[in-house]
Every structure is written in C-alpha cells, then in structure tokens.
Amino acid sequence: MSAMEISPATVRTTCPYCGVGCGVLATPDGKGGAIIKGDPDHPANYGRLCSKGSALGETLGIHERLLHPMVRCSNDQMEAVAWDDALDHVAQRLHHIIAKHGRHSVAFYLSGQLLTEDYYVANKLMKGFIGSANVDTNSRLCMSSAVAGHKRAFGSDTVPGNYRDLDEADLLVLVGSNAAWCHPILYQRMLANKQKRGAKIVVIDPRRTDTTSDADLFLGLKPGTDTALFSGLLVYLAAQGALDNGFIEDHTSGFAEALAQARRIAANIAATALATGLSEADVEKFFRLFASTEKVVTLYSQGVNQSAQGTDKVNAIINCHLAMGRIGQPGMGPFSLTGQPNAMGGREVGGLANQLAAHMNFTPPDIDRVRRFWQAPHIATHEGLKAVQMFEAIGRGEIKALWVMGTNPAVSLPNADAMRLAMQKLDLLVISDNVRSNDSVNSGAHVLLPAQAWGERSGTVTNSERRVSRQRSFMAPAGDAKPDWWIVSEIARRLGYERAFSYQSSAEIFREHCRLSAFENKGTRDFDLGAFSEITESDFDQITPALWPARADASMSERFFADGGFYTNDKRARFVVTEIPVLRGEKSAARPMLLNTGRIRDQWHTMTRTGLSPRLGQHLRFPFVEIHPRDAQMAGVTDGGFARVETDHGQCVLKVTVTDRQQPGMLFAPIHWSDETSSSARVGALVAPHTDPYSGQPENKATPANLFPCDYPQQGFVLSRERLSFPGGAWWTRVAVTGGYGYLFAAKQGVPWRAWFDDRSMGQDLADYVDAVGGVYRAASFDGDRLMSCLFVERAGRPTEWDATKDLFAEETLSADQRRLLLSGKAADATANTGPIICACFGVGRNTICDALKSGAARSHLDLGAQLKAGTNCGSCIPELRRLVAETMPDTEQAAHREMATAEN
C-alpha cells in the first residue's frame, strides 16, 4: 500500500514520548508552533495519537528553552558564552581531570530521549577513546531488567516478536503494566483485538489501574510476587502435560533445574495462591487460560522491571513461554514494553555500562572487534558503573566529572536527595539539554550546552518492536541549540580525536552505526542493520519505518526464535533458575506500608515538555498519593486532604486520594513532579536505592513508607505571567495555563497573602476583595488593560474553581465588564466550571461529564462520546468515563450500564 500523500509543508516524524513510537505528521503553523496529527502510514499507530502525542503542538514554545551555552564564572553566576568557548572549556576540564585522576574518573549519563546517532557518538567517545565504560542512561531505570532477562535466556537482548502479535494473540497477559495510560495506542490495539477477535485480557498488578477495566481477569497480587505466580504456572504447565517437549529438547537447556526451583517456590495452585495473596480460584483460572490458549503474548513493563528482583521476574515469564515453545510465532511470545522513545536505540548502540556496542559485550573477541572497527586507541575492557552505582561513586568522590545529556537525574533517580548532593560535589558537571532550568541544572551545573529539541533535531529512534523510524526536523533550532551528536563530536575533536569524530550529518553516523552492526556478523548477532550501511543522504531523508534485523542479504525474518537459533554458544535458550522472591525493603512498625511509584496518563517523565501543555495539566493537577480507605482511616488522612509521606530516604507532601483501587498496605505516588513544579513532591527522593543484582535496575515499586496527615486550612490559586516564589507556610504545585503559569496552593493559617501579592505587583494597578468572615481574599494586578496576575484564597475543603478566571487570564486584554467580573470567579455566561479535564483530546471536564450523566442526557461512555466527543479520539479516558458513569448513576442504572458495557466487550 502506498503512503498517503502529504503536503510539502508537512513532515513525517516520530512522537518523542513513549516506546510505542507513534508516527506523527507535523505541519508548521507559521507562528512557531505546529499542527500535529497521527501518521496513518506508520505501522505503530496507523494514524492514532494519545493525549500526550496530540498535545505536542502546545509544547514547542521557546519560553523555557536553553538558548545559549552557559558557563559558571568566578562570581558563581552562569554566563552566556560562545560555542567555541564553552566547548574549549569542557574539553580542557575533561582533559585535566582524566590526566590527574584517570579515565574512570569521568562518566556520561545519557537518556532514552536521545536519538540513536547521539547515543552512538557518546558511547563511542567514552568506550573507545576516553577508555572507560562509565556511560549509563536513564533507561537503566526503565527496562534494564528486561535486557538482563533477555540476555540470560536468549544470549542476546532480543525482543522476539512485534506489534502485529498483539493483533493476532488470543490471550494478552499484561504484567506490571498500566498500558491504558503508559502505552495507550498499543493498549487500544489490544482492545481492538478483543473487540474484533474476542482475545482475552489478563492484567496482573498489585494496583487496580485503568488497564484493568477491560480485563477478563484481574490478578491483584501482592507486590513482588510475580516470580511466584509464573513459577506456579510453570509447575502447572508441567503437571498438565502442556509442555512443548520437542521445543524444550531441541532448543533449550536447564529445564529440569528451573522446574525443580519453580516447585520449591510455588509447588501447586494452593502454594501459588498463598505466595501471591490471590484466591486459588483466580490462580487456577489464569493457569487454565494460559495452558489452553495457543496464541499468548505476555507483555511486561515497569511493574516487572523496576524491582530488585526484576530480572528474575522477566525470566520467570520467559521460562513459561519457552516451556510451551510459544515464542517468535505470530501472536505468541514474551514482549517487553519499553518506557522511553529510544530506549531500544540506546540498547542497539550499547549505551549502557554493561554493554559494549551494537549488541556486543565485554568479551575479548567483541572488544577486539569493536576496537578494530572504531580504530579505538583506548577501548574499554570491562563494564562500567550502572546508574545508581555511578552516582554513589560520585558521592564518594571517585568520579570527578559527569556529563548529563537530556535527562534529569536529580528527580528521577532513587534516593534523589542523596544523588543531588552527590552532583554538587563534582569538579565538573556538564548538562546538555533543551531547558534552561530543571532540578539537575540547579544541582550545581558548571556548564550548560543547548541541545536541539524535538521538532528541530533529525535522526532515528527505535521503538519497542525493534522498528527504526525517523525523527525529522520541521522547525529552526531555538537560539544556538545544536544536535547532541555535534556537541559530543566537537568535544571529541578537542580531546584529539578529530578523525574518528568528523561527522557532518546524522545520516553519516547512522551509516557507521549500521556498518558496525553488520561488521563480522554472519548471523552471530541478532542486531543487524547492514541493509542501510550505504544509505545515501537523500535515502536517509526518505527512509520509511523498518524493523530490524535488516540484513544486507535480506535473509532474516521479522521475528526471532520460532525455530530456536538463540544467541548462546550452543544456540539453545536457557531456562533460568530464579531466586525465591523476597522484597528487599521490609515493612516495620515505623514504616508499615510499601510505596509504589509510577506514571500518570497525561504527563511524561519530569514534565519538562508535557508540563508546558495547558491541556495536559488539567487532568491530574496535583501531585498525589493513593491510599486504601482502611489505611487512610488508620493514618487519619482524608480524601482531598494532604499527607506527608515519609521513607528512610526522604519525605514529600502530597494530596491524598482515598481509593479501593489501591490494596491495603500499599501507597502509590506518581513520579513526575520536581522541585521546579511543586514545593514538596519530588517522589524520587522517597525511593530506596535497592537494585537488581543482574540489571542494576532500582526497586521503584516497594519502598517501606509511612504517612501522616498535614493540615492546611487555606487553599487557593494564583495565575501569573512570571514564575513565582511562594511565602513560607504555603505548599504549591504549578500547572501550565494559557498565557503564563498557574499555581494551586494550600497554606497554613497566617500566611500574609495581601502583603505578598502587593510586593510582587509593585507598580501595577491593584484590585482586591476581602471577606474576612468567610476567609476569602481575592486580588488582581493589571498593566493597563492586561491582567498580570491574580490571587484567590479561601478556606480549604472545596474543589478549586478557576476555569472562568483562567479563561480571562488567557485574554490579551480585559474589557471593563470582564474586569468587573474577574474577582467574582464566575463566567460571564454563568456556564459551569468544567472541572479537571478527563478527555484531554477534546478538553472535556469532569463537571461537564457528570452534569450530562446526572441530567440523564447520557447513560454510558458511548453516549458521552456521541454528545461531548469525550473518549472518541485516543480512548485513554474511556476507563475513567466508565468509572464516572458507575459513580454518578443510581444503582439500578449502574446494573443496566454494566450489562451494556459487557455487551460492548
């Protein structure tokens, strides 16, 4: 089928968020932004985009951008300098530190947001020329347990299947994955399979997420017990005679030992139920379904990977697929869902401290091969430090120089307070990024290098199914921003490696990357992009999304291992003997709960991009902690109130959500907020730095914790054209709004709001309204007819109603009538406050939805779609729409609705 014609002004590119890797059509709007649509020809999404992808056009402004190289000067201030000065400075400092402290005193910390070409050049510089393997990436926090599990089982980091398997499977098992929020377009693909072909969905997760709303079976197991569940499954498959003995015999080794250990972990259904906290009936139902369905795909994500036993969990899953020979065939196989847009590209180039390059390892033949290919003078000969170890070494003063590219470790690493302190000890902290300010930049950076952002840069990314796609530029770079590969190459040249880093384009780097993948690779390595080794610049511009392997002789299929052929020495897959699962962090009287962390639907990572979109900020506006009603009662916290969450590593203050979707004894808090976006919600600071022994991936899902009520008698909001500093006694969180910054706050009694507002509005016209008895204070400041800021303070306990005021703030100037209306907080047409946005694609608010349901105008999510368009684009909000239907309608109607929903399924 030929690709859809697009206008010459439109560019085909790829979404910069999650590992689904959706194709995007971007058309510059002539005002510095772009109109964004899904690419109907991209095989990952066929035209669909989720709420985050759809809102990309709102994130392209240059307000928050780092526009020029900056260097910390003798007066401790950052000053803008020319590129040559910044590059000379970094190269001289690196040279000096290496000469004085050795090659291993420097480290790079990279990002799954980088393009493959950026990753390739950074990895080559560190491992081939500086001579250390201290190059790791935030992908360590995302999928390194999947990598380690793949390598243990297959001898290579291979994802055996592809997305078409999700369309063709009859059973989709989601383990530790809230795909409805975190991989929404793939989740919709799974739902389409369910609707069209009747595929069953099983969700395995300690938390009842939105992904469970379409599940045929939900297994809400105890945290950390996935290995027990899949060990029990292996035992069951053996007992039922459901094994593929031929496959086991011909293509694997270690089955007997793995089965014996599985029996020790979970000898039967009763033992599995006991270990996992599930009912025997549910365990049996799952086991029967798995055993009796030939086409099974088991998808796993952060709930499996982000664990101190993550690699064992991955292997316990793979063991079951190997035992049934269900791998590498249409609709079958284990499938790792990667979190980041280019985590897979990072794995391809070897951008992890325990990989060398191009799926080669630190074995003597591989070291020699890569050395010869790169003509490397100082090839690294052993693994470097993985992320958590790397930052601990920085804290001990063993690493003196760190270059962070495109990530925010002061927020995202576990034990983030300690990691931030460590960064402050560095002799040289270089950060190349798009943004001028984030928590890592503010952790004592000595040099800031402006990198090109999505829309400006050009290169390739690889998604979860091994599909290489282009990110293409459609905007001029902001200020002096440069491609990351250019920045790294310029430093390499200044370190004396001119010849090896003389790249002129990303296509040239891509060609070299492809040549290395094929170098002395006669089918001995899975990763092979040899077909593109000689690609021309113009063909690189036109290249369409392609799966690897892509051999020069086109001799391989697009799936792996259907007939064995694993990448171990004897070509057999390894059954892995997993450890008996034990959580590293233990609950105690002081820490009676376990803290689980994760993502929310409309935000990405530390919100440096999604946090710019007013649309995306309106769904879940507050950083929050979820708690079961029983625990909430015991802790004395209430829904909508605030709590201080405390672990042995740090504390945060978060808004409380009481919900039985959380199991007793567990808390859940999202990871996205930072010190830039909230006063006390950097959840990474709470997380214990326990890591998996094989992958080095931290345990983000089960840190012992406690929580205590926080009393804030006041609440309110501020809208401002500038960023603000809040007075003492106030807790705040920032939300993007059209025309500036929105802040929602809660406060102790006695905060001098009036004086604070007056101070910051100096020289502007002021208007205010006081109701001392009602505890209300409202004020606004104007520059002529332009509203500059406004403050609303009231007693705590009511929903924040700021929609009408936000709408006025979005106006360039206000009329006399609008100005009079402003401090009433009401809209001129008396329309209702729409409330938090549930459907981000069409901006449909919770209040609007509930009004439609209460009035009887809508009785199902389909009605809501027909009347309000809610849920009719990406579908990510449908589970929440269903919940609102269930909560809003009377019991009898709920029963009818449930029947209707069942019929829809």
Ligand code: SF4
């Ligand atoms: S699912 Fe959403 S965030 Fe992920 S790549 Fe697609 S549009 Fe982007």
